[in-house]
Amino acid sequence: MVDLIKKAKELIETSAVKVVIGYEEGTGNKTRALFVEKTEDADRLIFDSRCVQNLAAYITKKEIKDKGKMAIAATLPVMRSIIQLASEFQVNDSNLLVLGITPESKLVEFANLVEVETFVHQYQIEIDARNKEMLDKLEKMTQPERWKFWIDELAPCFKCYACRAACPMCYCSRCTVDFNQPQWIPVASTELGNLEWHLMRAIHLTGRCIDCDACYNACPLSIPINLLTKKMLLDAKEHFGGYQPALKGDHLMSTYKPDDKENFIQ
Amino acid sequence: MAEFEPKIVAFVCNWCTYAGADLTGTSRIKYASNVRIIRFPCTGRIDYMLLIKAFDEGADGIIVSGCHPNDCHYTSGNFHARRRWIMFRSLCNFTGIDTERIKFSWVSAAEGARWADIVNATVSEIREKGPYTEYHKVSRHAEKEVNHG
Amino acid sequence: MMDNLYMPYLMRIERITYEAPGVKTFMLKFVNEADEDKFSYKAGQFGEYSVYGVGESTFCIASPPTRKGYIECTFRQTGKVTNALSGCEEGSIIGFRGPYGNVFPIEEWKGKSLLFIAGGIALPPMRCVIWNALDLRENFKDVTIIYGARTVKDLVYKDELKDWELRKDVKLITTVDPGGESPDWKGEIGFVPTIVEKIAPSSKDTIAIVCGPPVMIKYTFPVLAKLGFTDENIYTTLENRMKCGFGKCGRCNVGKVYVCKDGPVFTVAQLKELPDEY
Amino acid sequence: MNIDKRLVRKDSLEKLFDILKQNSKKIYAPVTKNGKTTFRDTASFSLVSTGYIQTTESSKDISFPRTEKLLDYSKNKEGMSVKGIDLKDIPEVILWGIRPCDAIGIGELGSIFNWDYKDEIYNNRSSKVTVFGFSCNKSDEYCFCTSVGGNPGNTEGSDILFTRMGEDGDYIAEILTEKGQAVAEIASGIFERLETADKEKFLADVPVKFNHNEISEKLDKFFESKEWVDQSLRCLGCGACAYVCPTCACFDIEDEAHGKNGSRVRCWDSCGFSHFTVHTSGHNPRDVQSARWRQRIMHKFSYMPERLSVYGCTGCGRCSRACPVDMNILEHLISIQEVTV
Structure with missing residues (x-):
């Protein structure tokens, strides 16, 4: 991506930022994160359809933050993550510059996060057909069938926390x-402990997850844990109206409406 | 074998349901003794993990109860709680946790009789359903034999 | 015990002594007498103390091997296990496995003077070796103890400090940090390194044993060097997080050195060989 | 004992599996789920995966389970009763289809568990495993067993090693130990006489990528290198590498309480986690990811060779395959070899 390389070089040269986070060619036909701190390293930057890792995971990482102001090559899911992170006061215009990559793989420059937000809001978060089908299949199961499905799916989880690390x-x-103190969730990997961990993860991500699938992609055992957050996303949409990360405004799960609808409280 | 007596844990708010349950007692209304009441300052304080842990520790059913909407001692605790329960209940349902075993209700300080009704109804429903073995089976890892993989 | 390295001895809490805010000493006796016969340890070693249902925690054995029939431990209430231990009553049963780690080479110190320097809650690991030396008093020349804590209240083993103060064959200097003194405080006021410098104990034929918080240790070593102590003659203990206590769980190593097996006792000369990972 | 080389026909493998099953042997074999192949207690040969270069998880789970009970306790009126696990309860198992790099890992793991203090729980588990190794006739770019002293047809650690003669051929079975012999006798008809066989020509070609002795020597003075920071910048600090590794042994000990009863369990842990070494005081000796990444490499290639006389790496390449951010251990080792201190 010539534009990106040029932009990265310019940003480093002019000391506008200290580090540009992007993708480079990895091993085994994989791509991986690259941290450009010297102009000559910028030539290694690439972008193509294999670049799916959510780089926003790095912008809250101490080792990276300590370098100073960052620029990040951000696809749509990364931009959504950034907006959500900004709304949670984890990043702001003074420490982050977003180099947007449109779904058409075009570089767009943003002056600030408000512009990023405007851009992001042109697109709805859509759940892909394959996962939609899986969700439907699960909905149609009986309660004991679903229980068995999840206990079986989560049994191999050895709690490496790659899902957490990649998110x-x-x-x-x-x-x-x-x-x-207290130990809410057992340290060891156990049948119930695994379920508890993933339930907890899903609920803590409700109204915050932007459906980038980073957790699923990171899972070395390919456990479909992203179905949990997808389900929460769909439900949030159904109960509380669409969900888009926004710089200002209430967070879905830390607010309420007096007329929130439910049908199960006696 | 004696009839199955369900273990029910009730998470209730201090200001309405707990006072309501107190009234049930002082009004000398008889109701099922299967329920262990845990008092919280507000329904807004009742974390999801508490419900999960109750099942883990052997509960067969759970009651969560607080002030009616607009009656919260802290103005909006129960509204916050309601929104979270909507999502949490849906997540539980999605993962195959038997949501019929978790009852949510609003019981005010004046509704002593209503509290008795809710407890009685829950107990008889859970008694009908039987112990929550499906859940308890996976919860006692330590009691299982030494296993591989 | 042979089959299962992780199987603790059952120990009954015989006596609980309140030492300082949050600090307690347990006197522990073996529930099974057969265990006691098998058990032996040396000054400097540590163990894993456990509250069943809560977990294990690592700390030293604070009583000297010269006193038989019991062991003592002193701990500050800081984490999950020490909180649970703190909640135990006399008569409660806890688990103990050990001893692990290396020892203070007391035999090698025969004929020398000993200088003990401790700060705060780090007196317990040293108490074991102090009593060990005092129980074999004739083996050593001068014994000097310099002990400091943040405030008078934070000094541990208050009764024993009195004992040591009264003994003619021990020179005890206690100090508290400036501002930590009480109206009736008769000891020194000042940080431990400053007091060491002021007292200026002789380094001639003397072994120095230093235990304390990292910052105290950091400033005490140069003072000792100035007084003429060589790195080989200064001993200290390292504490890193541990789970197993015997070189398997992978936590406590500093470079290639495992604190649980190669330590916890190190000389300054040995410390200088280690990478900065503790 | 002399190595007994036999012929096992490709169609006989299923028969062998069934005979062992009929003799009520527990068989752990590679099974594929969600596109990932892992060892599972397998009931039927039809479930057994073939054609994998390497399983996602190593087979260490069998001798060093991810979660394993150490003891049970119960509090009662008299005080306390504590019971250690009964080693007799540990079942005999057959580990079917592991690669030579996994088989060699069993011994490397064992050297950690027997460093001075003999861990009889581990020893007992691993002594009850009969290892059916399968040589590699395929490899991928992550494999580097030959660089750490192994090879695709290495017999070390296996009780019987099967080498397939060609893509769709029969197998050479090398019966290597008495344990292997004992199992082979149960299905003696399966193991036919073999005239001559040169397994070498059927093995995958895994070129040597670095000199492990040189790396160990270099690491000795490499602690302060800036290379660790550069390499680990993209590391997210998850435990995937450690958990799929055949020789990573870091563990945690935790209590699980239920009322008056409970157990103490040992479970996997990883030196990559940020809280792994943190003291109760909050002080953390390895407080940055680069220190934790350094620990992982140093432990395997410097500390273990020096303290235990074995490498902590079998060259299976699993950590590189499992890493969500492409931390490729081979690439990093090569760059350590190349960089000037």
């Missing part, structure tokens, strides 16, 4: 599972 929204310096 831009999981930036807490101390996760609930790292607390031991």
Whole structure:
């Protein structure tokens, strides 16, 4: 991506930013994150359809933040993550410059996060057909069937926490599972403990997850944990009206409407 | 074998349901004794993990109850709680947790009789359903034999 | 015990002593007498203390091996396990496995003077070796103890400090940080390194044993060097997080050195060989 | 014992599996789910995967389970009763289809568990495993067993090693140990006489990529290198690499309480986690990811060779395949070899 390389070089040269986060060619036909701090490294930047890792996971990482102002090559999911992170006061215009990559693989420059937000809001978060089908299949199952499905699916989880590490929204310096007073979720990988962990993860991401699938892509065992957050996303849409990350405004799960509808409270 | 007696855990708010349950007692209304009441300052304080842990520790059913909408001692605690329950209940349902075993209700300080009704109804429904073995089976890892993989 | 390295001895809490805010000493006795016969340890070693249902925590054995029939431990209430331990009552049963780690080479110190320098909650690991040396008092020349804490309240083993103060064969200097003194405080006021410098103990034929918070250690070593102590003659202990206690769980190593097996006792000369990872 | 080389026909493999099953042997074999191949207690040969270059997870779970009970306790009126796990309860199992790089890992893991203190729980588990190794006739760019002293047909660690003669051929079975012999006897008809066989020509070609002795030597003075920071910048600090590794042994010990009863369990942990070494005081000796990445590499290629006389790496390449951010261990080792201190 010539435009991106040129822009990265310019930003580093003029010291507008200290580091540009983008993708480079990896091993095994994979791409991976590249941190450009010297202009000559910018030539390694690439962008193509394989670049799916959500780079926003790096912008809250201490080692990267400590470098100074960052620029980030951001696809639509990355931009959504950034807006959500900004709304949670994790990034702002003074420490982050977004180099947007449109769904048509065009570089767009944004002066500030408000412009990013405007851009992002042109697109709806859509759940792809394959996952939609899976969700439908699960909905149609009976309760014991669903229980069996999830216990079986989550049984292999060995709690490497790659899902958490890859998720831009999981930036807490101390996760609930790292607390031991009380120990909410067992440290060891157990049938119920695994379910508890993924339930907790899904609920903490409700109204925050922007459906980038980073957790699923990171899972070394390909457990479909993204179905949980997708389900939450769809439900949030159904109950509380569409969901788009926004710089200002209430967070879905930390607000309420006096007329929120439900049908199960006696 | 004796009839199955369900273990029910009730998470209630201090200001309405707890007071309501108190009234049930002082009004000498008899109701099922299967329920263990845990008092919270507000329904807004009742974390999802508490419900999950109750099942883990052997509960067969759960009641969550607080002030009616607009009656919250802290103005909006129950509204916040309601929104979270909507999502949490849906997540539980999606993962195959038996949501019929989690009852949500609004019971005010004046509704002693209503509290008795809710507890009785829950107990008889859960008694009908039987123990929540599906869940308890996976919860006791330590009691299982030494296993591989 | 042979089959299962992780199987603790059952220990009964015989006596609980309140030492300082949040700090307690447990006197522990073996529930099964057969265990006691099998058990032996040396000054400097540590163990894994456990509250069943809560977990294990690593700390030193604070009583000297010269006193038989019991062990003592002193801990500050800071984490999950120490909180649970703190909630235990006399008569409660806890788990203990050990001893692990290396030892203070007391035999090698025969005929020398000993200088103990401790700060705060780091007196317990040293108490074991102090009593060990005092129980074999004839083996050593001068014994000097310099002990400091943040405030008078934070000094641990208050009764034993009195004992040591009264003994003619021990020179005890206690100090508290400036501002930590009480109206009736008769000891020194000042940080431990400053007091060491002021007292200026002789380094001739002397072994220095230093335990304390990292910042105290950091400033005490140069003072000792100035007084003429060589790196080989200064001993200290390292504490890193541990789970197993015997070189398997992978936490406590500093470079290639495992604190649980190669330590916890190190000389300054040995420390200088280690990378900065502790 | 002398290595007994036999012929096992390709159609006999299923029969062998069934005979062992009929003799009520527990068989852990590679099974594919969600596109990932892992060892599972397998009931039928039809479920067993073939054609995989390497399984996603290593087979260490069998001798070093991800979660394993150490003891049970119960509090009662008299005080407390504690019971360690009964080693007799540990079942005999057959580990079917592991690669030579996994088989060699069993010994490397064992050297950690037997460093001075003999961990009889581990020893007992691994002694009850009969290893059916399968040589590699395919490899991929992540494989580097030959660089750490192994090879695609390495017999070390296997009780019986099967080498397939060609894409769709029969198998050479090398019966390597008495344990292997004992199992082979159960299905003696399956193991036919073999005239001559040169397994070498059927093995995958895995070129040597670095000199491990040189790397170990270099690492000795490499602690302060800036290379660690550069390499680990994209590392997210998850435990995927450690959990799929055949030789990573870091563990945690935790109590699980239920009322008056409970157990103490040992479970996997990873040196890559930020909270792994944190003290209760909050102080963390390895407080940045680069220090944790360094620990992973140093442990395997410097500390273990020096302290235990074995490498902590079998060259299976799993960590590189599993890494969500393409931390490729081979690439990083090569760059350590190349960089000037």
